[in-house]
Structure formats: C-alpha cells, structure tokens
Amino acid sequence: MSNKKELSIGLVGYGFMGRTHSNAFLQAPRFFNLPYRPVLKAVCARNADRVKSFAENWGYQSVETDWRELVARNDIDLIDIASPNNTHAEIAVAAARAGKMVLCEKPLGRTAKEAGTMVDAVESAHVPNMVWYNYRRVPAVVLLKKLLDEDRFGRIFHYRSQFLQDWTISQDLPQGGEGLWRLDSNVAGSGVTGDLLAHNIDMALWLNGPITEVSAMTETFIKERKHNLTGQIEPITIDDASAFLCRFANGSMALFEATRYARGHKALFTLEINGERASASWDLHDLHRLEFFDHRDEGQLRGWKSIHITDSEHPYMKNWWVPGLQIGYEHTFIHQVADFVSALGENRAAAPTFRDGLATEYVTDAVLKSAKTKSWEKIPVA
C-alpha cells in the first residue's frame, strides 16, 4: 500500500463510462508515478442492488443511491460524473458549490447555456475540473499534436473528420431508458452532434485551433419509436446524422460528418489534416498507428509512413510494455487520470477543462442551429 496522499473519488453512474473510469483510477497509479493515490471511496446509482454489486466488483468502499448524498459527504474530494447528459449540470454545479473537484463526461451539458452554468460554478468555486474527451490521450493523436506544434506541416489547408456507427438502423429499436437514452433528446440534448461530433470537434479545436463559422445539415431517418419508459410510440427529435462545413481561424476549411446509419461501421472516428509540407491521418479502428506524409522527404522515397506507435519515444508509451506491443481504448482514460493527478500535484489545470468543453458546445449548438436556419452560423469565443 502506497503512503501517497489519498484522492477520494465519488463516482456517479456505473454504466459503460463508470467502468472505464473505475479501471482508470485503479490502473493510473500502477503505471504512472503520481503525486496522489486515487481511492475508490463511493459509487452512486439509483438501483441499490446493482450499485452494490458494481462496488464489490471494482472495490468501491461504499455506495449511495442519491447523488446529493454523495456530494454532501466530507470524505469525498472529487465527484466524477459518468451518468447521462441530463444529469451533468445539476450534479456538477452542486459538487463545485460543495468545494469538490469535478470530472464530467462529455458533452459537458445538453446545450452551451447549460454548459455555461457548469463553467461558472467550477470557476467561481476555484475547483479543479476536466471533461472526459479521452481521445485526446491516444498516443498517436498526441504525437500528431506534437508534430503540428513543431510546425512540420506549414500552413494548414484542410481538416476532415468523421465518426461513423450503424447501431440505430433498425426501426424496431426503442428509445429511452437504459442504454437507449441517447435517442431521447430530453436526456441526450441532441443526437450524433452532441454524442459523436463533440469528440471530433474537441480534438479539432485542440489540434487546429478555433472554428469561426459553420454550415450544417442534419437528418432524422426514423421519425418515431416506442419509448421504453412510457410504452408509447413517440416522435424522435434527435439528429441521426449530421454533417457540416466550417472555417478555422487559421484559414483552413473543414468537413465533419457523424452518423449512426453507416452500415458496417461501429466506431470509425477518423481525422485527416493536410498542410503545405505534410499531411497526417488517424482512425480509431487502428488507433495505434499514425499515417504521416512529409513532402520534404527525398523525392524517390517520398510516401505515406504508417508509424506504429509503440516505441518508448512515443507519448505515454514508456510507461507501458516494450516496443512493438500496442495499447488500446481503456488506456486513453488511464492517461487522462494520470495527467489530471499530475497536474493537481503541480497546482495547474488539466485540459480539457470545463471551459474547453464549453468551446465544443458553442460549435455543436451552432451546427444544430445552422441545420435549422440553413445559413452559416458564427461561433462565439468560449
């Protein structure tokens, strides 16, 4: 048992993200030298039996069935929000007011307005905060960021990014409740714009700077579905697919697309960036590779390199296995915990902060608005 100072975690939600976060809190101090040791103090969800068995499986010391009780506890340092989007703002604001650090899943709020209240709460309480845009911590993407910061690309002309899935094509799929709250706009806020494109946008803002204006289209292919909570056929008001053009402040132009109707694609998050001297591309299905083209290479050998990101010189990789052995999805969350706890030890913020999360919400709001107005929409500065 380490004698490092403890960081007591209170997790809300034991679903998909509850598992990735719990794993990350456990693994981060085993692979990274951190100034604090995360302690799984309590997990909260509404079903007492299920939350208890989750706590036993992951080693949480206690359970709560009301997040308000969790936030009120004085043995918790950090509230980690891994519950559906409609719960984020209320929990985050209460946690900040109680002086807790707050980590929150993406999207930060259902709208930029909601996210703005969360930014105000954490900033006025001066509590450390971070949004789980975990794909920023894929080593190949971090290497791309480093190459961009080293100005290897020159002037950037193009950015394009997609997030393609196929899990809602069946008309028989209901909406609402466990696992399917993403189809209910009251809970989710929006469809693929807030759920999927938010990831593409967060990464793009980080890699390529601010977006200034967008022009979008969205579609809802299946207009009504049975609601699991009411048993009634109800309208679907989320966007099933969303595509937009945009301009970045650096003068580059971009194309973004997300859908849950691209048959055969499960979680195909892609990005490509084209500059004056170099281009790069990456995708989530092959997340340990960065494709890189450098026009300054000798002419007869010039071509796309497929860099296998497993060497100790690559971001985060010296903390893992040996060169040639790759890591995967869950490691992005472990890296995010490691970066947050390291930053905490040095009294600095870990990105993406809630304010960074708000910048993404300004873009997603503008995308949804542009799809309605059929006109270009300007993006405010977060």
Ligand SMILES: NC(=O)c1ccc[n+]([C@@H]2O[C@H](COP(=O)([O-])OP(=O)(O)OC[C@H]3O[C@@H](n4cnc5c(N)ncnc54)[C@H](O)[C@@H]3O)[C@@H](O)[C@H]2O)c1
């Ligand atoms: N970073 C990512 O890549 C990523 C991936 C998936 C989901 N997410 C985000 O994570 C969040 C959760 O998504 P998920 O896929 O884990 O959902 P999920 O449906 O698998 O789990 C949600 C959990 O929240 C609990 N919950 C719901 N309402 C609650 C309440 N009022 N109080 C306490 N617990 C409550 C549920 O019981 C469940 O345990 C969402 O905001 C989602 O957008 C992010």
